Amino acid sequence: MKTGDRIIYVLGAMGLLQLVDGLLTYYLVNTGLAEEINPLLTGIAGDTAFPFLKIAGAFMCVAALWLLAKRFRVLALSTGAVVVVFYAVVLGWNVQAMLAMA
Numbered sequence: 205m206k207t208g209d210r211i212i213y214v215l216g217a218m219g220l221l222q223l224v225d226g227l228l229t230y231y232l233v234n235t236g237l238a239e240e241i242n243p244l245l246t247g248i249a250g251d252t253a254f255p256f257l258k259i260a261g262a263f264m265c266v267a268a269l270w271l272l273a274k275r276f277r278v279l280a281l282s283t284g285a286v287v288v289v290f291y292a293v294v295l296g297w298n299v300q301a302m303l304a305m306a
C-alpha cells in the first residue's frame with residue numbers, strides 16, 4: 205500500500221472518529237449520563253451548536269493534515285495515526301462507561 209493511500213485511510217478514520225466522539229458526547233451530556241471532562245469544551249458540550257462545532261473542527265483537522273501531507277507525508281501520517289489512536293481510546297472509554305451504567 206502506498207503512503208498516499210495510507211494517508212487517505214488515516215485521515216478518513218480520524219475524521220470519522222472525531223465525528224462519532226462529538227455526537228456521542230453530545231448525546232451523553234444531554235441525557236445526563238456523562239459530563240464533559242475537557243475544560244475547553246465543558247461549557248458547550250450540551251449546547252445545540254456543539255455537534256456543528258465538532259464537525260467543523262474535524263473538517264479543519266483533516267484539511268490541515270491533508271495539506272501538510274503534500275509536503276511532509278510521514279509527519280502527516282504519524283500525526284493522523286496518533287489522533288486516531290487517541291480518539292479510539294476515548295471512544296472505547298465512553299462506550300465502556302455507557303455499558304457499565306446499563
